[in-house]
Amino acid sequence: MVGAACAYYAARSGLTVTVLDRGPVAGGTTGAGEGNLLVSDKEPGPELELALLSSQLWRELAELLPPVTEYEPKGGLVVASGEAGMAALRDFAAGQENAGVTAHEIPADRLHDLEPHLTPALAGGFHYPQDAQVQPALAAAHLLKAAGERVRLRLGEEVTGLLTGASGEVRGVRTASGEVHGPYVVNAAGTWGGELARLAGVELPVLPRRGFVLVTEPLPRVVRHKVYAADYVADVASGSAALQTSAVVEGTPAGPVLIGASRERVGYDRSLSVEVLRRLAAGATALFPALAGVRVMRTYAGFRPYLPDHLPAIGPDPRVPGLLHACGHEGAGIGLAPATGLVIARYLTGGEPLLDTAPFRPDRFPAAV
Amino acid sequence: MARTPAELVGAQPEPPFEITLDGRPVAALTGQSVAAALWAAGILAWRTTRVGGRPRGAFCGIGQCYDCLATVNGEPNRRACLVPARPGDAITTQEGHGRADLSV
Numbered sequence A: 001m002v003g004a005a006c007a008y009y010a011a012r013s014g015l016t017v018t019v020l021d022r023g024p025v026a027g028g029t030t031g032a033g034e035g036n037l038l039v040s041d042k043e044p045g046p047e048l049e050l051a052l053l054s055s056q057l058w059r060e061l062a063e064l065l066p067p068v069t070e071y072e073p074k075g076g077l078v079v080a081s082g083e084a085g086m087a088a089l090r091d092f093a094a095g096q097e098n099a100g101v102t103a104h105e106i107p108a109d110r111l112h113d114l115e116p117h118l119t120p121a122l123a124g125g126f127h128y129p130q131d132a133q134v135q136p137a138l139a140a141a142h143l144l145k146a147a148g149e150r151v152r153l154r155l156g157e158e159v160t161g162l163l164t165g166a167s168g169e170v171r172g173v174r175t176a177s178g179e180v181h182g183p184y185v186v187n188a189a190g191t192w193g194g195e196l197a198r199l200a201g202v203e204l205p206v207l208p209r210r211g212f213v214l215v216t217e218p219l220p221r222v223v224r225h226k227v228y229a230a231d232y233v234a235d236v237a238s239g240s241a242a243l244q245t246s247a248v249v250e251g252t253p254a255g256p257v258l259i260g261a262s263r264e265r266v267g268y269d270r271s272l273s274v275e276v277l278r279r280l281a282a283g284a285t286a287l288f289p290a291l292a293g294v295r296v297m298r299t300y301a302g303f304r305p306y307l308p309d310h311l312p313a314i315g316p317d318p319r320v321p322g323l324l325h326a327c328g329h330e331g332a333g334i335g336l337a338p339a340t341g342l343v344i345a346r347y348l349t350g351g352e353p354l355l356d357t358a359p360f361r362p363d364r365f366p367a368a369v
Numbered sequence B: 001m002a003r004t005p006a007e008l009v010g011a012q013p014e015p016p017f018e019i020t021l022d023g024r025p026v027a028a029l030t031g032q033s034v035a036a037a038l039w040a041a042g043i044l045a046w047r048t049t050r051v052g053g054r055p056r057g058a059f060c061g062i063g064q065c066y067d068c069l070a071t072v073n074g075e076p077n078r079r080a081c082l083v084p085a086r087p088g089d090a091i092t093t094q095e096g097h098g099r100a101d102l103s104v
């Protein structure tokens, strides 16, 4: 998704772009996540700024992309089970509102109007009308298409090395089947961005943070918003490698309800964890008791591209002239993709920066010892 | 005249019992799946698709394609080709996802 957005905005700025992927379109984490475009879960700061810009760009892209990309400005609903949770949500929302987020407090007795199937055992919640959703794999594919003839797509072609000139500047990449030349290389390799950086001789500590999703059988509209429990925000921000789960539930236009979210750092282990699935199901049915009578059809797992400070790496790498990074978006890469692409395109064309990108500097991590 | 699978293998099944499709009686044999019983009665469709409302029945017959979904004793989305028929089972034609009751 991030690579597609970089290619799209670069092409729109008049550049010619070659997109290389060793797999198919959306064969990485983009095809293994959900497609929430959230501002609600972000505290004021650089990531929220990027998310707000992105949410505006997604609205523009939705006009251009075909309906199959399933863009839905459905809004988010964060719920708390007790008064303490509600007080924390209130504080969090107050900070966000100063940063440009719209949030409405929903008292317990009005939750039912927004989500008729929600458990009555809740203390209240906050409604975030700016939250939206897309189908990420189709959004990535159609964005590449919408980019037009300036984008050449080369799938099934792995980047195996970086080509550099006499003074270390980038001249292109080596792939399994030849060389691709160009003055700039954008590393949009997601969770594998650290490996790509290593090919260029620089360190970028991207690590996989595993997440499972449960997919129910197709249903009518049962859940209207993106609904999640207040503890989700704390889990997202945690740096722990241990398993964390919080209830995150959303419907899709295709019918299935998607249930998340788990986070754990276990490398690229793809084996099924029954314990995670059990916890996800329990969390979802606690919020929506009606889901207890619904079958789960399948489950899948993906590896979020995690950087230790939970911020992506976006922008030029001062260590290798001509190399730019656009990776490490963890659990928000779909949401943050358009703004990332636009920022990268500005760098490539020498335009005015859109926002302060210092917090995203790719060389901000101390070298490993 | 076409011979039935039961004749071909020389089966000597127990006497048939009754299940219903939308209230209409259908004979079934012990060990038969719901889909097999419906087929034997000449019924080929017992579900409509979610988009377009087109008729569907069994396709693969081995639990893989999910085309044969039916509402069995009030429970939607049962694979009729896998569910063994039991005396008195009430099969109802499933409209789409079969979960209209949950719609908000």
Ligand SMILES: Cc1cc2nc3c(=O)[nH]c(=O)nc-3n(C[C@H](O)[C@H](O)[C@H](O)COP(=O)(O)OP(=O)(O)OC[C@H]3O[C@@H](n4cnc5c(N)ncnc54)[C@H](O)[C@@H]3O)c2cc1C
Residues within 6 Å of the ligand: A001, A002, A003, A020, A021, A022, A023, A024, A025, A026, A027, A028, A029, A030, A031, A032, A033, A034, A035, A036, A037, A038, A157, A158, A159, A160, A188, A189, A190, A191, A192, A193, A196, A210, A211, A212, A213, A260, A301, A302, A303, A304, A305, A326, A327, A328, A329, A330, A331, A332, A333, A334, A335, A336
């Ligand atoms: C369970 C789960 C739920 C999620 N939910 C959401 C959500 O609701 N909202 C949201 O915004 N985000 C969500 N995410 C996160 C989101 O999916 C990612 O942040 C995003 O997909 C990252 O996109 P990307 O383009 O950077 O990486 P990827 O989609 O992984 O793309 C990187 C590509 O690089 C290719 N590649 C790697 N190395 C090479 C090489 N050497 N040569 C050639 N190609 C190479 C790979 O094949 C891959 O296709 C979720 C993630 C998970 C796991």
Ligand code: FES
Residues within 6 Å of the ligand: B057, B058, B059, B060, B061, B062, B063, B064, B065, B066, B067, B068, B069, B079, B080, B081, B082
């Ligand atoms: S006919 Fe294919 S699953 Fe039943």
